[in-house]
Amino acid sequence: MLNIVVCAKAVPDPKDACKIKIDPATKTLMRCEVPMVLNQMDKNAMEAAIRMKEQSDARISVISMGPPQAGNTVKECLALGADQGFLLSDPAFGGADAYATAYTLAKGIEKIGPFDVILCGMASSDGSTEWVGPQIATFLDIPVVTMVREIVECEKELWKVKASMGHGYRLMEVKLPAVFTVTRELNQPRTLSFSGIIKARKKEITEWGLNDLGESAESVGLKGSPTIVSDLRTQDSKREVEIIEGTREDKAEQLVQKLADAGVLA
């Protein structure tokens, strides 16, 4: 049986993301005001897992680190088709950078049990570092391919995948167990089904804290993070805007004229 782990992250809804502010005291993000949703590319990771399960005998475990509200994200993955859910939640995990996040997730994944394939979204919409997948791989001492856009061969222990590379791709051969971070191009994620939501009600979410992972508070969260936010500043614009008024036609005409006068309308 193929043991698949999907790493899911609850992120602030990108539609409302501009409302998020930085806490001036702790210099971490205050996320509570904005609804949390499943990170877009984690949906692609989840979809990839479901398709693997449709093709062969597999078990999908989904794992997330975050505040208790992130449990909803795990629940969403269960409704999509994951078999079991794990939430790593502890005040000590707060303020983690990518390194500490990857470390904590790696410890959680080890605790779940044997794994063959670990799937992550290539990046999260809020942090955008892309580091968590590769660093989970490092902490688990297994290989990783980032930005996977196509799974070419996945029958045996040696998989072949195509990874995005700007214009073009690289073809990689990788021995399981391995981590794959996936891009949007990999698949079209399915939407939640009613029957899936019903089935998910029976599935349990296991919640683990610092003590469950057997870690010290120094190795997780803000304390376990090599990087910290040292300063916040505002960016002052050097431009003064002229709002063009009038009817739609007027506005378009004025704009074209102004751009032509400035000599930028080739």
Added chain:
Amino acid sequence: MPVKCSLGIDKSQAFPADLPIPGSGPELFYASRITHHASRITHHASRFTFHVSRITFHVSRFTFHVSRFTFHASERIIMEHTYGPVWVIGEQVNCQVVTVSLQLVGRARTLADELNTSVEVVLLGNHMTDEHVQPLFAAGADRIYMGNDPALELYQPELFTEMIVKLAGDRRPEIMLIGSTFMGRELAPLVAARLDTGLTAHCIDLVLDKDKILEQIIPAYGGLISIVCPEKRPQMATVSKGVFPKPDPDETRTGEIVMLDVPTGMTQRINTLEIIREEPEGVSLESAPIVVAGGAGAGDIEGWQKIEELAKILNAGLGSTRPAVDEGWIELETMIGQSGKMVSPELYIGVGLSGELQHMVGIVGAQVMVAVNNDSKAPVFEQVDYGIVDDCREFVPVLIEKIREHQEKQLTC
């Protein structure tokens, strides 16, 4: 007994091994041992005193057991701090050093001069000659660690990581800069995790603070934030092409090339079979005189197609924001901003996007900037020259029509 002691490296916990002993006299030996311990204690007491270049430790309250001797450190120890090299992980395509590597060497030179240290580049590939690496010297490199081997012809994640990690253990760089290329974005987190240090993604500026700590600037949440890695070394950052200017080459500069051996007997669990580079279609974003960028405001694929049409009639490069990419309207390669492309057009038109700094930092030195957004309070209107408050789905077709009329007029007269 004031003891002056020079230490060759940063003594952060990233490299807890015994230090090489500079100098030869017994005084220096003990002093170096003591400062090693003292710095660890001071380091716990206050993280900042540890990093200033010249510090005085008052360590009268501690007793150190140094080798066979007990040293009552009631005296003052003056420690002179010297820094490890500033590193750039170079990248080449068909033996040609890529632009971002040269740009990073340019910035590394500035940082290294401030730290009074050297710039070293690690460059792995095959069939490279002295001529191929001369641009790195001309850009400011002092030393190039070159791996030239058939095994390094293609980027191999495990082999590259291993070679860089091993060399970093020997050279102990203070700073390590990596281009945000497909290779750099994978390699950087692997190297950082192996070296047990921090890594900042896609910086838009890198400066040293008053304590000579690297401030790694990224846009976030309507402002800029500075990220530091105060204790672990090296301080690592990835940077996109175009963030720093390409330095004026100084062809008189030369440096040292050190050849690297490829480790043998390493079992690689991952293998790059081939790398296919395709020619991008359409107008290149990075060199286009006009860039049209679309965001979530397009609403749906029909709305997006109107923005595409606008770009087409202007013969503009078509860029995007992350929400547009997430919606699946356009491929990731068109994303402009911190984790995407940097563009510097004469004219930039942002359509249906709010003006998040993560996107806006990707537009460098545009002559004229225009925004179309239905929300008059959108931050984008603080960052452009001309603003149109309107639903882009309605406005763009009208604008296309007016541009067409203008173009026809141009042709007839």
